[in-house]
Every structure is written in C-alpha cells, then in structure tokens.
Amino acid sequence: xxxxxxxxxxxxxxxxxxxxxxxxxxxxxxxxxxxxxxxxxxxxxxxxxxxxxxxxxxxxxxxxxxxxxxxxxxxxxxxxxxxxxxxxxxxxxxxxxxxxxxxxxxxxxxxxxxxxxxxxxxxxxxxxxxxxxxxxxxxxxxxxxxxxxxxxxxxxxxxxxxxxxxxxxxxxxxxxxxxxxxxxxxxxxxxxxxxxxxxxx
Amino acid sequence: xxxxxxxxxxxxxxxxxxxxxxxxxxxxxxxxxxxxxxxxxxxxxxxxxxxxxxxxxxxxxxxxxxxxxxxxxxxxxxxxxxxxxxxxxxxxxxxxxxxxxxxxxxxxxxxxxxxxxxxxxxxxxxxxxxxxxxxxxxxxxxxxxxxxxxxxxxxxxxxxxxxxxxxxxxxxxxxxxxxxxxxxxxxxxxxxxxxxxxxxx
Numbered sequence: 561x562x563x564x565x566x567x568x569x570x571x572x573x574x575x576x577x578x579x580x581x582x583x584x585x586x587x588x589x590x591x592x593x594x595x596x597x598x599x600x601x602x603x604x605x606x607x608x609x610x611x612x613x614x615x616x617x618x619x620x621x622x623x624x625x626x627x628x629x630x631x632x633x634x635x636x637x638x639x640x641x642x643x644x645x646x647x648x649x650x651x652x653x654x655x656x657x658x659x660x661x662x663x664x665x666x667x668x669x670x671x672x673x674x675x676x677x678x679x680x681x682x683x684x685x686x687x688x689x690x691x692x693x694x695x696x697x698x699x700x701x702x703x704x705x706x707x708x709x710x711x712x713x714x715x716x717x718x719x720x721x722x723x724x725x726x727x728x729x730x731x732x733x734x735x736x737x738x739x740x741x742x743x744x745x746x747x748x749x750x751x752x753x754x755x756x757x758x759x760x761x
Numbered sequence: 762x763x764x765x766x767x768x769x770x771x772x773x774x775x776x777x778x779x780x781x782x783x784x785x786x787x788x789x790x791x792x793x794x795x796x797x798x799x800x801x802x803x804x805x806x807x808x809x810x811x812x813x814x815x816x817x818x819x820x821x822x823x824x825x826x827x828x829x830x831x832x833x834x835x836x837x838x839x840x841x842x843x844x845x846x847x848x849x850x851x852x853x854x855x856x857x858x859x860x861x862x863x864x865x866x867x868x869x870x871x872x873x874x875x876x877x878x879x880x881x882x883x884x885x886x887x888x889x890x891x892x893x894x895x896x897x898x899x900x901x902x903x904x905x906x907x908x909x910x911x912x913x914x915x916x917x918x919x920x921x922x923x924x925x926x927x928x929x930x931x932x933x934x935x936x937x938x939x940x941x942x943x944x945x946x947x948x949x950x951x952x953x954x955x956x957x958x959x960x961x962x
Contacts, residue, residue: 582874585786670931673783685931715940723924730886739916743948
C-alpha cells in the first residue's frame, strides 16, 4: 500500500509539474509515467477516471501546496501587507528560477476548456481557487483587516498572481510581479490602517 | 484579392474566438474552417506556417482589438482611474455575457508551452502583451501620471485583467474583476493626485 501510494503521489506531482509547464492538453499520460518513473499499469489502477482524474488531483495538490505556502508566510507576517509581499516574492523567485517555465497548476484546466467540458473538472477548478482565496482572506482577517475588505484583497491577490504568472512568462521579466505587488501592498496598507484607526476610536 | 483577404480575416477571427474559449492545443484547423465557413484549401494557402502562424495572427488580432478598446475608453476617461474603470467594466461585462466562456487570446500560447517551443510564437506573445501594456502606459502618461508610475500601473492592469479572466471563469463570478478593479483604481487615484500636487508645487 505504501509502495502504491508512493507511485500515485509521484504521478500526481509529475502531472502537476507538466501542467504548470505546458498545460493540460499537452500533458500526456506517457510523459507523466516517464517523469515519475511509474510502471504503465499504474495509469488505470491509480486513475480509473483517466486523465481528467489525474489533472483534478494535480490541481488539488497545487492548491494544498499554495495554502501551505500562505500559512508559512503568515507565520512571518505581522501585517496583511507583509503577507502579500512575502507571497508575491516567493512566486516571483520561483518564476525567475524556473526560467519563466512554471505557471499555475489550475489555470490550464480553465483556459483549455476542460472545466467547461467536464462538470467534475469545473468543480475542481472552482473549489481549488476558492480554497486559496479563502485562506488569504482568513489570514487577512486575523491580521486585522475588515472581513469585506479582506475578501476584496484576497480576490485581488489571487487574480494579480495568476495574471503576473502569465505576463511575466510572456515578457520573460519579473516586472509584472513587482508592479502588481506595489499596487496590492498599497491597498493592503490602506485597509490595515483603516482597521487600526477604527479600533482606536 | 478582396475575397481571399476576407477568408483569411474570417479564419483569424474564428481562431481567436476558439483560442479564447478552449486554448491553443484544443483548437484544430478543422474547427477554424467550420466556424469561418472557409474552404479546406485555405489552410496552407493563407497560413503556410501552419497552426503556429494562425495562432500568432490570432494573438495579434486580439492585441489590436484590445489597443482599440483602450483608445476608445481613453477618449471618455478624464483620469487614469477612470480609464482603468472603463476598461475593467468592459472586460467584466464581456466575461459575464459570454457565460464565463471567453478568456485571453494570447495567454494560451504562453501557458500551453507554444511560446517556449517556438521562438516565433514566444516573440509574438512578448510583443502582443507589450503592445497592450505600452498603450495603457501611454494613456496614463497623457492623463498626467508620472512615467515610472504609469509603467507600474500599466503592468498591474495587464496582470490584474489576465488573472481576473482566469479566476472569474473558474469561480463563475464577476467578483475577481470587481476586486482587482477596486485595488487598481485606488492606486491610479493615488498616483494621479501625487502628480497633480507636484504640478501645483
């Protein structure tokens, strides 16, 4: 069982990496098997739902990873603005260090129509993005931001990071990360100060 | 000649629509021919460079369309903040009215690896995104924003819109547009006021 789970986990990680690099349709089971060094029989043993199941599990793994990164960043963030900075800087460094090769592990399911063609894939895309946005909002509230403004900031961080991943790859430049970071941090500072001054009143 | 150009233009528009709906790899020449009602012989007559050429021309058409939309919005915008609002609202309405079906016509070339596999596609992705960002920056400067801050705002609007297109489709909600709009407009207002007060000094 340990062995089997290990093979499955390696395949999910390999699928996640390939989907981040080249999207959903260009990721074949044969590439996933090669990258994970898994035996061919593993495909329908571990993923009876086929490629859609593998992609859904890869998207879930990506979301869990992002939530863990957000939690770790929040441990070191005394403010909402600092959490945004830490998260954006990690994303920026990963992008530069991957040679502008790595995008999001969920976005391709949306942009390649898989989320529209399959209700299950659509539901996974919705849920995984929601998990990440909710986690940001949760920490922003803990860090003193108003609940409604925490939602706005969380939605905006998610959209900003998704977009920066695309334009930064296209332009082969970290500038989009730096620019959207500046804009998001200014907003985070403003809503934090507003919340702090309300508390003092 | 008029007839031929018309067929080519229809194919480019059809390819743009399909790429926006389902990405690059899932868009087959046969689908483009069907949607544009073009004869089969048109493919290699108009696009001797194959699908990559068709996708590059579709990305260019998408960028030109966005530049025209930005110019029209700028005609009605007395400030950088208002230009951001008008552009974001058009994108939001198009997204909602398309039933969350339409994404960006350039992003799939980046996220599906086509930009990495082909130097020509990579160059098209870079140039088309640059054209849109440069146009925003141009108008922000005309509207009184500092040159450096106009670049930051333009980069951030581009990233914000790209990301909102993805998360809004995934969540089937306009909330990401509204949230990133709030954040971008606040920044645009702040840099506009700074520029205005510097001029008064």
